[in-house]
Amino acid sequence: MTESSVHPALWPAPYATGAVEATVTVPGSKSVTNRALVLAALAAEPGWLRRPLRSRDSFLMAEALRALGVGIEEGVGADGEGETWRVIPAGLHGPASVDVGNAGTVMRFLPPVAALADGAVRFDGDPRSYERPLNGVIDALRVLGARIDDDGRGSLPMTVHGSGALDGGSVSIDASSSSQFVSALLLSAPRFNQGVEVRHIGGTLPSMPHIRMTVDMLRAVGAQVDEPETGGEPNVWRVSPSALLGRDLTVEPDLSNAQPFLAAALITGGRVTIPDWPERTTQPGDALRRIFTEMGGSCELTEAGLTFTGTGRIHGIDTDLSEVGELTPGIAAVAALADSPSTLRGVAHLRLHETDRLAALTKEINELGGDVTETEDGLHIRPRPLHGGVFHTYDDHRMATAGAVIGLAVEGVEIENVATTAKTLPDFPRMWAGMLGA
Numbered sequence: 001m002t003e004s005s006v007h008p009a010l011w012p013a014p015y016a017t018g019a020v021e022a023t024v025t026v027p028g029s030k031s032v033t034n035r036a037l038v039l040a041a042l043a044a045e046p047g048w049l050r051r052p053l054r055s056r057d058s059f060l061m062a063e064a065l066r067a068l069g070v071g072i073e074e075g076v077g078a079d080g081e082g083e084t085w086r087v088i089p090a091g092l093h094g095p096a097s098v099d100v101g102n103a104g105t106v107m108r109f110l111p112p113v114a115a116l117a118d119g120a121v122r123f124d125g126d127p128r129s130y131e132r133p134l135n136g137v138i139d140a141l142r143v144l145g146a147r148i149d150d151d152g153r154g155s156l157p158m159t160v161h162g163s164g165a166l167d168g169g170s171v172s173i174d175a176s177s178s179s180q181f182v183s184a185l186l187l188s189a190p191r192f193n194q195g196v197e198v199r200h201i202g203g204t205l206p207s208m209p210h211i212r213m214t215v216d217m218l219r220a221v222g223a224q225v226d227e228p229e230t231g232g233e234p235n236v237w238r239v240s241p242s243a244l245l246g247r248d249l250t251v252e253p254d255l256s257n258a259q260p261f262l263a264a265a266l267i268t269g270g271r272v273t274i275p276d277w278p279e280r281t282t283q284p285g286d287a288l289r290r291i292f293t294e295m296g297g298s299c300e301l302t303e304a305g306l307t308f309t310g311t312g313r314i315h316g317i318d319t320d321l322s323e324v325g326e327l328t329p330g331i332a333a334v335a336a337l338a339d340s341p342s343t344l345r346g347v348a349h350l351r352l353h354e355t356d357r358l359a360a361l362t363k364e365i366n367e368l369g370g371d372v373t374e375t376e377d378g379l380h381i382r383p384r385p386l387h388g389g390v391f392h393t394y395d396d397h398r399m400a401t402a403g404a405v406i407g408l409a410v411e412g413v414e415i416e417n418v419a420t421t422a423k424t425l426p427d428f429p430r431m432w433a434g435m436l437g438a
């Protein structure tokens, strides 16, 4: 009897016997969907989301907004073009309970929304959510006029006692542990009486593309934003008070969730096309065009989408991933299969993601025979022949997809709890099998 037949939570990762040739349609971006939901909920009129991500993180966001009084109707667009959600803003109110799960976007973006509600809003979530940093949001909201009861721990669980409005104003925060602190304060700021001025002080601010995404999406719904990249003061963002428009937004595919499929082309010397890859985007996953090309493949953006072609030869890479931290697990998986060592830098904050990703990647790749060491801010990966075994995922969707990537090239890899991909890509096992022609 194999281990997987006695342990239902083990998923035998398919081994690729040849070059992968596939077109893979990837569902909507988590980061865009959850920002769009918040902005639509705060708007002065109804709005629509087309092709929203349907996953644990986006359902948690939708449920939480509903609990605060927002209408979110799920349906199919009249043009037959798939899922469309209609968001109907309403007076936000408590008492309400919000389950954040382990969604950074929910635990950080919603407390400022709750501060605008009338009544108490209780926030709770998975055990890991208690360990993820939230102090930047809690402290800032207090400075901006909110009353929050967090038992003095600066983390979940907590209750935001909304009074129906928030003063807003100027606040300094250290967002070096998560860019989501900045995004959270900016997203709700048009509804603060005085808007907001957020100044980041402290160490390096990670995930800048995600802050750009926040700024772009705010501007798209009519907000006025001053920020460093369009002539503003470094590390300072200002949002003026204003009403927000209800928009009709089609959500881009999640380019970070395209990563394992592109990696499959790179590793097997195959070719994978991702339809609807945007020509211009703030998603960090767009950096995969450069990163995976440097690691040995080539890509082309055409009307059909992004086509990535591998040669089967994979090169190591020395790169700073601070802007694109969420790509690290997938890059580490590819790097473990390369023909030369890699150094991944600038991602110390990953220790506070879904799990401690630096520790988890090191342990799991090494248990398959690899040679990975943690540095202060990243990983050194020296490729060695790997063997099969159980790849643990620590409730981290990107650990599961990283393990699947290794399993393409290494026979006998079993992923523990592949269902954790439901956080952002519930259909991953079926999509993976489909890519392999199963």
Ligand SMILES: O=C(O)C1=C[C@@H](OP(=O)(O)O)[C@@H](O)[C@H](O)C1
Residues within 6 Å of the ligand: 030, 031, 032, 104, 105, 177, 178, 179, 180, 183, 206, 207, 210, 211, 325, 326, 349
């Ligand atoms: O704003 C967002 O949508 C995100 C920002 C990033 O968070 P951190 O800055 O905490 O890494 C990223 O890792 C996360 O997956 C999504």
Ligand SMILES: C=C(OP(=O)(O)O)C(=O)O
Residues within 6 Å of the ligand: 102, 103, 104, 105, 326, 353, 354, 398, 424
């Ligand atoms: C860090 C991530 O998620 P979260 O939005 O929960 O921070 C991620 O998806 O890689």
